[in-house]
Amino acid sequence: MKITIHRGIDQIGGCITEIATETTKIFIDLGHNLPEGGDKPAEDKNANSKSIEKLTKDCNAIFYTHYHGDHIDLYKYVPENIPQYIGEIAKQVMISKSKRLAKIPNGNITEKDVEKLETFKTFKEKDRIEIGDISVTPYFVSHSACDSYMFLIEANGKNILHTGDFREHGYLGKGLIPTLETYITKQRIDVLIIEGTMLSRLQEEVKHEKDLKTDAIELFKKYKYSFVFCSSTDIDRLASFHEASKKCGRSFLCDNYQKEVLDIFTKYAKSDLFKFDNAYFYKHNHEKQFELIKEKGFCLLIRSTKIEMIKELLKHLPQEETLLIYSMWDGYINENVKKGEHCKRESLQIWNLFKNRQKLHTSGHATPETLTKVCQLVNPRTAIIPIHSEHSADIYRLNISAEMKKKIICQNEGENNLIFSF
Ligand SMILES: [Zn+2]
Ligand SMILES: [Zn+2]
Incomplete structure (x- = not known):
């Protein structure tokens, strides 16, 4: 061979x-x-x-x-x-x-x-x-x-x-x-x-995915409005935030592409953990939905292309209750890793939009x-x-x-x- x-x-x-x-x-x-x-x-x-x-x-x-x-x-x-x-x-x-x-x-x-x-x-x-x-x-x-x-x-x-x-x-x-x-x-x-x-x-911290879920629960309790920057196809990570949202009574929101992927995961799910029944499509500038999610608090999945939508939404939320959770590889927003050569401009821009921010990631x-x-x-x-x-x-x-x-x-x-x- x-x-x-x-x-x-x-x-x-x-x-x-x-x-x-x-x-x-x-x-x-x-x-x-x-x-x-x-x-x-x-x-x-x-x-x-x-x-x-x-x-x-x-x-x-x-x-x-x-x-x-x-x-x-x-x-x-x-x-x-x-x-x-x-x-x-x-x-x-x-x-x-x-x-x-x-x-x-x-x-x-x-x-x-x-x-x-x-x-x-x-x-x-x-x-x-x-x-x-x-x-x-x-x-x-x-x-x-x-x-x-x-x-x-x-x-x-x-x-x-x-x-x-x-x-x-x-x-x-x-x-x-x-x-x-x-x-x-x-x-x-x-x-x-x-x-x-x-x-x-070797220096990267490696947590178990379920510990990330626990961390997310703590953050959702502390902040009412969480913007989560993570991969749209990372099923474990999405499950962590989805579960944490359920536990804290927050709305779990995403765009229509992410919803489509979550629906595929749900269709084939062998356990409840991977059934994204609580995921809803976020309708930007929709007054009624906004009232509802403002009351309940939310976890909104975001992507780098959504910067204008995020900026707009932030105007209507109290800064002290708003959090960015960055849940991807640190190198994309870290200007120190290899002199910032992995930095992604849009990701960094989103990172800089928030006062309260937290990194939550594992390999x-x-x-x-x-x-x-x-x-x-x-x-x-x-x-x-x-x-x-x-x-x-x-x-x-x-x-x-x-x-x-x-x-x-x-x-x-x-x-x-x-x-x-x-
Ligand atoms: Zn891979
Ligand atoms: Zn690979």
Whole structure:
């Protein structure tokens, strides 16, 4: 078997992994590079049909771990005859988001891209999908995206585990170790391909998502009107604020795009935590609704494009009862992190609109402790390949045995590629 990490060594995002036997070739993720930082556009030499057609030549199928752009956004350049697979809920979220983006004139997404998404095949957890002589089985993982998976890839009597992005400190993260023990480690794993985002962010505080909910409850009690800046597709985070709103009797408000995504989550929810029954569409300048939410207090989800609406709304609220909760990565508004090169202008502007503000965030990625546990439990026979980390060699810092460290492979061979045959 041959593994090619086209991208993912010494970089976060832009993930592309190829796995091939003599007769079959598949890809795990076809991600767009993340922006260099802040408002700079994301450069990606692969973001065109010619490159992707060349890359996916003779490819039999593509599997996506989840819907974050750094794992999926090159899908639109894939030739139509190649089947692309993703989780059912993830597909719905992608379609909803893309339909909206397709309405923006001269934007990145077109109606044709939406049509392509509609042709995506979907899988369910533990469905074993046979592609030529390779089989792929997805297992659910907790991540800051809903419907995320790791893949067990089997061929020629050999097994590979590709973790995708994952974490243990999300609401469903407690299932990680039991899933590995029940379904993965009963067989021998030859190669472990593992994400390592947090290896370069060791100083970041990592809270459990449920502790964030507790913090949100405290803040909602203290401030009547909370503006929450968070990702519109981070199901765990949205659940934290939604639950906290219910507990404190605050209205939970969002725009129509966010409502559409929440409705998808609710439709597929397996537990009450992910049923967003209390989410309502915020109608700007609607007198009656305003009276009601002013009385009750609210948690309003905001996005960077909504600055004018926020400014206007703030004029009608008492400043001492108003709070901004910033619930995304600190780098976007921190002028000190790498000299502010990650700063997003609009995010910073919103941050500066408020007198009372609070950061409330935790990473969507596994901590070094969790990475160590997974390496030890999976105990791959031949190799560990770290991807999705700024410096892949940071994986040597993990508290794993010297014997296991000998199995780490993270050296690029030639142009960005890491090729490993076994
Ligand atoms: Zn990622
Ligand atoms: Zn991700």
